[in-house]
């Protein structure tokens with residue numbers, strides 16, 4: 846019934862980049878939901894019927910990875926900022942920046 850143990854893991858490249866392209870209710874007689882899954886990394890697609898709980902787990906995995914990406918991005922931005930401040934402080938220490946720089 847499931848492509849892999851974890852729907853967010855790609856059945857081809859095994860990386861956690863699977864998203865649901867479409868989710869529809871299963872035809873009569875089929876349990877669960879029919880989902881079209883797609884790996885954003887390698888392009889693998891899979892259509893299958895999954896238990897609603899598996900789809901919910903995929904949703905949660907997507908939420909989690911989105912939060913992780915956001916957090917990583919914030920750390921990157923913070924690191925950039927700190928490097929800029931660092932560079933500025935170093936330039937001040939080495940007298941590369943003088944008051945004249947601000948009066949042009």
Ligand SMILES: [Zn+2]
Nearest residue numbers: 855858884887
């Ligand atoms: Zn893949």
